[in-house]
Amino acid sequence: MSEYINIFNVILRRDLILAFRDKTDFINSLFFFIIVITLFPLSFGTKSTIVNEIIPGMIWISALLATCLTLETIFRSDFEDGSIEQLTLSRYPLTLLVSAKIFAHWITFGIPLIIISLLMGILLSLSNEIIMALFITLILGTPILSLLGSVMVALTIGLRGGMLLNLLILPLSMPVLIFSTVAIQNAASNQSMIAEVYFLAGILVLTITLAPLATAAALRIRLS
Amino acid sequence: MYKWIHQFGSPKYFYDISLCLSKWVTIVCIVCFISGLYGGLVLAPADYQQGDSFRIIYVHVPAAWMSLFIYIVLAASGAISLIWHIKISDIIARVSAPIGASYTFLALSTGAIWGKPMWGTYWVWDARLTSELILLFLYLGYMALQSAFDDKRIAARAGAVLALIGIINIPIIHYSVEWWSTLHQGPTITKLDKPSIHFTMLIPLILMVIAFKTFYITTVLIKTRSEILKYECNSSWVKKILGN
Numbered sequence: 207m208s209e210y211i212n213i214f215n216v217i218l219r220r221d222l223i224l225a226f227r228d229k230t231d232f233i234n235s236l237f238f239f240i241i242v243i244t245l246f247p248l249s250f251g252t253k254s255t256i257v258n259e260i261i262p263g264m265i266w267i268s269a270l271l272a273t274c275l276t277l278e279t280i281f282r283s284d285f286e287d288g289s290i291e292q293l294t295l296s297r298y299p300l301t302l303l304v305s306a307k308i309f310a311h312w313i314t315f316g317i318p319l320i321i322i323s324l325l326m327g328i329l330l331s332l333s334n335e336i337i338m339a340l341f342i343t344l345i346l347g348t349p350i351l352s353l354l355g356s357v358m359v360a361l362t363i364g365l366r367g368g369m370l371l372n373l374l375i376l377p378l379s380m381p382v383l384i385f386s387t388v389a390i391q392n393a394a395s396n397q398s399m400i401a402e403v404y405f406l407a408g409i410l411v412l413t414i415t416l417a418p419l420a421t422a423a424a425l426r427i428r429l430s
Numbered sequence: 431m432y433k434w435i436h437q438f439g440s441p442k443y444f445y446d447i448s449l450c451l452s453k454w455v456t457i458v459c460i461v462c463f464i465s466g467l468y469g470g471l472v473l474a475p476a477d478y479q480q481g482d483s484f485r486i487i488y489v490h491v492p493a494a495w496m497s498l499f500i501y502i503v504l505a506a507s508g509a510i511s512l513i514w515h516i517k518i519s520d521i522i523a524r525v526s527a528p529i530g531a532s533y534t535f536l537a538l539s540t541g542a543i544w545g546k547p548m549w550g551t552y553w554v555w556d557a558r559l560t561s562e563l564i565l566l567f568l569y570l571g572y573m574a575l576q577s578a579f580d581d582k583r584i585a586a587r588a589g590a591v592l593a594l595i596g597i598i599n600i601p602i603i604h605y606s607v608e609w610w611s612t613l614h615q616g617p618t619i620t621k622l623d624k625p626s627i628h629f630t631m632l633i634p635l636i637l638m639v640i641a642f643k644t645f646y647i648t649t650v651l652i653k654t655r656s657e658i659l660k661y662e663c664n665s666s667w668v669k670k671i672l673g674n
Contacts, residue, residue, distance in 0.1 A: 254570075287521070354595075357591070357595060358592075361575065361588045361591060361592060362575070362578070365578045365579070366578065370575065370578055373567075373571045373574050374571045374574075374575060374592065376567075377564050377567040377568050377571060377603075378568075378595065378596070378599050380564060380603060380606070381602045381603050381606035383597070384607065384609070384610045385609075387608055388609065390609055402609075405606075405609075409602065415597075416598070418509055420591055420594075420595060423512075423591060424588065424591050427584060427587045427588055427591065428584070428588070430475040430584065430587075
């Protein structure tokens with residue numbers, strides 16, 4: 207058991223170091239995220255009623271699009287230099303190794319994304335309840351996006367273009383978007399959002415259990 | 431039983447079976463289609479509220495049912511091809527996807543045509559409509575993934591993984607959308623009170639459902655046979671058939 211925890215940590219540390227050394231991808235997509243968010247007040251105006259109604263949903267859509275941009279980095283460099291084959295051949299379960307990589311992706315991209323959206327929320331003078339709801343839904347929702355996305359990346363890695371990846375991931379991530387925005391709207395009108403949060407948490411648990419298995423299966427298919 | 435499945439999975443056996451099967455299925459399809467259309471368009475009485483416009487359900491409802499059914503076929507044959515590596519199920523999944531997408535599109539477009547006189551608008555962001563639209567996106571994603579691979583076998587297995595994820599996701603999508611639309615619109619005006627349908631309207635509907643299903647089976651069999659011929663073009667039995 208401790209051996210498995212060890213190998214999980216090794217892969218996690220390796221991916222974090224790699225991401226830290228080659229920051230451009232992540233920084234670029236975070237900039238993309240910030241720029242997209244600033245587009246909304248520019249086009250809708252800054253009346254507080256409009257901002258409170260529209261901006262939380264817009265932050266969520268921008269987070270979804272920005273995540274789609276970075277998903278490929280989970281496996282791209284490993285696929286190009288061949289180390290993904292080594293992972294597949296190793297005597298440890300591929301599911302475990304893959305989940306370490308997904309976790310690393312969430313740490314390097316999900317957490318900065320959450321922090322930035324909270325800061326943007328404050329800058330756009332959202333109300334405190336909305337910022338709180340935004341925080342909760344993002345912290346439950348972004349791991350789901352990383353997990354679902356990793357399966358699609360494993361299926362499409364090395365194929366032409368990233369467009370296909372977006373076509374596959376966007377319809378599947380609609381439930382996350384719906385539950386999150388409904389939760390935020392409930393919080394904005396001072397209603398309970400506990401039901402949506404439970405739903406998001408349930409989807410998160412489901413994807414944590416199934417997505418690494420599916421990713422490992424998809425990688426084996428791609429490399430066969 | 432197990433032996434039978436393997437025998438059924440062999441391309442030559444499937445080819446022979448499907449040849450004699452598709453004759454009968456086509457006959458059933460044509461008979462049901464003509465009698466269903468006649469019963470639906472001529473014999474069934476006009477609805478007391480909707481008049482003659484209701485008759486579009488004889489196309490709309492079977493198409494909507496088939497759109498879900500074919501996605502289940504995709505996922506089931508995907509599971510079969512992942513577990514038992516049966517070639518035929520790969521082919522069936524591949525040829526089913528465009529048919530399923532067309533049924534989904536048919537259901538959406540007939541719904542829009544019906545919606546204009548009934549609801550006064552072509553499109554409403556109602557739960558069922560939205561999840562049907564997302565289903566269309568899922569079909570298109572599946573087809574895009576299939577066409578991105580050069581190797582058909584890898585394409586089939588990758589598609590199988592995608593279809594299985596999709597089938598887990600469909601109930602989640604459906605309930606999330608239902609949740610979203612009920613919270614947004616309140617009690618929707620668009621839902622019809624469902625009176626229990628009179629049997630003169632019901633029987634043509636059942637005939638049309640059978641006709642749509644057998645039409646699907648016929649087209650899948652034809653396309654599967656042509657794919658088998660392409661796939662096995664070097665084997666001796668195919669050369670014998672094509673030689674004649």
